[in-house]
Amino acid sequence: MCGIVGLINGHAVAADLITALGRLEYRGYDSAGIAVAGPGFAVHKVAGRAAGLIPGINQTFGGQAGIAHTRWATHGRAEAHNAHPHVVDGVAVVHNGIIENHAELRAELIARGHRFASETDSEVIPHLIADACAAGAEPAEAVRQACTVLHGAYAIAVLFETAPDRLIVARQGSPVMVARGDGAAAVASDPAALAGFCTEYAALADGDIAELGRDGIAIMDFSGRPVVRKWEDVNEGETGTELRGFTTYTRAEIAAQPEALRRTDAALLPLLLPDAVAAAERIVVVACGSSLFAAATARQWIEQLAGVPCDLEIASEYRTREAPISRGTVAVLVSQSGETADTLAVQTLFREKRVPVVAVVNVAQSQMARDADLVWPTKAGRELGVAATKSFTCQMLALVRFGLALGLARGTVTSCRLAKIEREIAGLPEICHQAEALEPQLAAIARMIAMENEALFLGRGPGAALAAEGALKLKELSYIRAEAYAAGELKHGPIALIREGSPVLACVGEHAEKTLANAEEVRARGACVVALVGAAEAARFERIAEHCVVLPGSGLGLVFAQAVAVQLIAVHAAEVLGRDVDRPRNLAKSVTVE
Ligand code: F6R
Numbered sequence: 001m002c003g004i005v006g007l008i009n010g011h012a013v014a015a016d017l018i019t020a021l022g023r024l025e026y027r028g029y030d031s032a033g034i035a036v037a038g039p040g041f042a043v044h045k046v047a048g049r050a051a052g053l054i055p056g057i058n059q060t061f062g063g064q065a066g067i068a069h070t071r072w073a074t075h076g077r078a079e080a081h082n083a084h085p086h087v088v089d090g091v092a093v094v095h096n097g098i099i100e101n102h103a104e105l106r107a108e109l110i111a112r113g114h115r116f117a118s119e120t121d122s123e124v125i126p127h128l129i130a131d132a133c134a135a136g137a138e139p140a141e142a143v144r145q146a147c148t149v150l151h152g153a154y155a156i157a158v159l160f161e162t163a164p165d166r167l168i169v170a171r172q173g174s175p176v177m178v179a180r181g182d183g184a185a186a187v188a189s190d191p192a193a194l195a196g197f198c199t200e201y202a203a204l205a206d207g208d209i210a211e212l213g214r215d216g217i218a219i220m221d222f223s224g225r226p227v228v229r230k231w232e233d234v235n236e237g238e239t240g241t242e243l244r245g246f247t248t249y250t251r252a253e254i255a256a257q258p259e260a261l262r263r264t265d266a267a268l269l270p271l272l273l274p275d276a277v278a279a280a281e282r283i284v285v286v287a288c289g290s291s292l293f294a295a296a297t298a299r300q301w302i303e304q305l306a307g308v309p310c311d312l313e314i315a316s317e318y319r320t321r322e323a324p325i326s327r328g329t330v331a332v333l334v335s336q337s338g339e340t341a342d343t344l345a346v347q348t349l350f351r352e353k354r355v356p357v358v359a360v361v362n363v364a365q366s367q368m369a370r371d372a373d374l375v376w377p378t379k380a381g382r383e384l385g386v387a388a389t390k391s392f393t394c395q396m397l398a399l400v401r402f403g404l405a406l407g408l409a410r411g412t413v414t415s416c417r418l419a420k421i422e423r424e425i426a427g428l429p430e431i432c433h434q435a436e437a438l439e440p441q442l443a444a445i446a447r448m449i450a451m452e453n454e455a456l457f458l459g460r461g462p463g464a465a466l467a468a469e470g471a472l473k474l475k476e477l478s479y480i481r482a483e484a485y486a487a488g489e490l491k492h493g494p495i496a497l498i499r500e501g502s503p504v505l506a507c508v509g510e511h512a513e514k515t516l517a518n519a520e521e522v523r524a525r526g527a528c529v530v531a532l533v534g535a536a537e538a539a540r541f542e543r544i545a546e547h548c549v550v551l552p553g554s555g556l557g558l559v560f561a562q563a564v565a566v567q568l569i570a571v572h573a574a575e576v577l578g579r580d581v582d583r584p585r586n587l588a589k590s591v592t593v594e
Contacts, residue, residue: 001072001588002084002096003027004176005193006157006167007065008214009184014042014061017068020186020193021050026386026589027096027189028072031083035092036066037164043092045083065164067157067187069094072588075102076119086118088126090161091133091142095122096189097153097174098593105149125156133160140211143168144222147209153341153593155204157187167212171204174592175339175367178202178210178217179234185212191234191365192382202229203370232365248581250385250477254567255436258429260390261397261560263379265425268401276356277374278409281328283310286318286346288591290388290472291334291395296465297559298399305413305421306406315342316594325353332358332376332402336383336391337590338366345594347371360398362391376402385582386589387476389567392469393560397428400556424556434552435564439572442565445530445547446572449480449503452528456497457484457566459507460515462559466507470566476584477574487518500526505569507562508533508541509555516540532565534558 003024007013014036021032032053033045042060046052050070069084075098076082085092099105102121109127110116116123125146132142139160147154153173160166169178169187179186181198187210188194191201202219204210208227210219220226246252283302285295295312302310313323315333319342331350335343338361347368350357359372362380369375378394404421407413413421449455455474457467464486471484485494487506498504504527508515512533519529523544531541531548538550551561574581 001028001590001592003070003189003193004067004094004096004155004157004187005189006067006094006159006169006187006212007184007197008165008167008186008212009197010064010214012062013064013066014057016197017066018050018053018057020188020197021068021070023193024189025050025070025583026384027592028070028588029583030073030078031071031080032069033083033085034061034066034068035085035087035159036061036063037159037161038063041087041092041159041161043085043087045080047078047080047083063164065159065167067092067094067159067167074098074593075121082118082120084122085159086120086123086126088123089130089134091126091130092159093122093126093129094157095125096155096176096592099124099150099154100152101150125150125154129158133162139163139166139168140209143170144209144224147172147222155189165213169204169210169212171208172206176204178204178212178219180217183214185214185217187212194234198234200231201234202231203365203367204229235365248385248571250387250389250581251571253383253385253389254564254571256381257390257393257432257564260380260394261429261432263381264377264394264397265401267377267379268398271376271405273405273409274374277330277358278406279328280308280330280406282326283308283330283332284313285310285332285334286313286315286343287334288315288340288342290392290469291336293465293469293472294392294395295332295334295399296468297396297462298403300461301400301556302403302406305403306410307412308406315340315346319345319349325355330356330358332360333368333372334360334395334399335368336362336378336380336388336395338363338368340591341594344368358402360395360402362394383589386584386587387473387570393432393563396560396563397425400425421556427553427557428560431553431557431561432564435561436568438549438551438565439568441547441549442568443572445549446569447576448528448547449474449569450478450573450576452501452503453480455480455482455503455505456494457482457505457507458487458490458515458518459509460487461510463507463509463515463562466559466562466566467505469563470505470507470569473566473570474573476587477570477581478577478579479585480573487515490518491521495521495525498522498525498527502527503530504528505530505532505566506541507566508537509558509562512537512540516544519544532562
């Protein structure tokens with residue numbers, strides 16, 4: 001997490017750095033800072049957003065090289081003194097990642113007379129580099145020497161008072177790109193930050209050090225040998241969904257789902273599975289957060305269409321479990337960003353074991369996409385809201401298409417089943433659109449939940465996964481405590497939570513009669529039942545539910561309609577409570593730390 005950016009461009013860089021930093025705020029937004037080389041450094045840091053830097057930019061910020069940072073706090077509170085850049089004896093550093101041995105390094109540095117100004121793990125880096133400089137090392141060599149004692153993950157950009165026309169960048173474990181353009185050189189966590197400032201970028205690999213100047217960029221490994229990295233175009237085209245009259249990007253992105261689904265389907269339709277994937281004897285799907293819940297909705301579709309067992313794994317657990325991997329396993333990683341640290345760690349593990357890896361990924365330039373054997377893309381476009389919305393439904397679609405492609409390759413899909421599912425897929429954009437039209441009813445439910453300040457989501461099959469996604473969306477956007485259970489699990493303990501008026505939201509789909517019985521059980525204990533149900537089951541639920549939302553679609557379509565419904569409920573609950581819908585507290589869109 002955290003976004004770093006650096007720029008050298010032959011004119012005053014401060015304003016451009018802050019613009020670029022704003023584009024990186026999805027990576028964290030609890031504090032921000034900037035350092036510009038001039039004579040000496042001009043440094044400014046604030047708690048809060050990058051835009052908060054602007055009033056503090058005065059004539060001392062006229063320098064033509066600088067670095068900036070937007071932070072997601074790991075060590076030390078989100079206060080200005082913990083914001084980056086950290087500056088020590090003419091060395092300014094911005095860092096993304098975690099230095100795992102920072103406590104030992106800090107103790108050694110303090111013993112040598114260093115004094116620290118922050119509680120961050122990152123601050124050891126400029127101290128180490130400053131020591132190397134004091135011992136006579138040139139900038140790139142000083143950074144290399146510091147890197148040799150750092151354990152953990154880092155992408156760093158370093159500015160030196162003694163070399164104000166240079167930036168040194170190093171990477172181990174955290175993503176970072178270097179970029180060039182007409183008389184400009186830059187570094188950023190994401191090339192999208194550099195649109196308009198540079199034309200080409202290269203992703204650094206672990207163990208790379210780059211020296212940037214307006215005259216060019218030299219990339220070498222930690223032993224000083226030059227290395228060649230692939231240069232790609234900075235994509236000017238891929239911006240986000242426009243606000244289109246909505247007050248938040250999250251809401252606009254919910255409305256953008258029909259076209260995102262159409263784009264995704266058009267991209268997937270021509271794709272074929274390589275033999276090594278089609279021959280899978282077991283699929284292991286690995287992901288985090290909403291991506292995991294998208295995978296959970298799709299698990300049974302994959303199993304039913306392809307006749308292959310499909311396991312679902314939380315990336316942070318799987319990476320350390322040392323699970324045996326059976327012959328014929330194919331891994332499917334699901335990620336919007338393609339840079340989630342735990343999912344990337346699992347990707348490395350699968351590569352080491354020579355397991356074919358399919359990446360269902362939204363960011364085409366991400367490391368996960370680069371390192372996969374097969375990219376099975378979602379085309380949601382950039383999501384500017386921190387919460388996954390259009391990326392979630394696109395992931396569900398991509399996974400259905402994956403199951404279908406697998407089934408077709410293995411001959412397990414009958415023509416009748418194929419025709420039915422193709423019809424269902426074709427109808428998904430319109431179903432999402434129709435579900436959105438139920439917003440007034442969903443907003444009333446959100447107000448009720450906000451008043452009760454709790455919610456319990458239930459479902460069966462894909463509905464259980466949707467319940468989990470609904471609870472997650474509500475928690476992260478509104479900060480209301482919400483739980484989700486497979487409906488059959490309720491009486492094994494969670495039913496003790498039910499009190500008079502408890503909101504219980506049932507995502508009714510498969511096995512509706514059993515979910516109906518579970519809804520009756522909570523109603524008998526005073527719960528306020530909300531049914532998110534298709535037309536076929538509506539009459540049965542209308543009898544018992546306080547709120548019965550009759551959604552469009554059945555089967556696959558109904559799951560997508562429920563996704564839109566839980567998204568809208570979460571957005572409205574957040575708005576009622578005055579939350580920042582696009583930038584909820586404590587979150588970041590790219591989770592690049594473990
Ligand atoms: C929730 C949300 C997160 C992400 C999770 C995984 O709305 O967005 O739970 O789904 O952090 O991120 P990706 O998909 O980028 O790997």
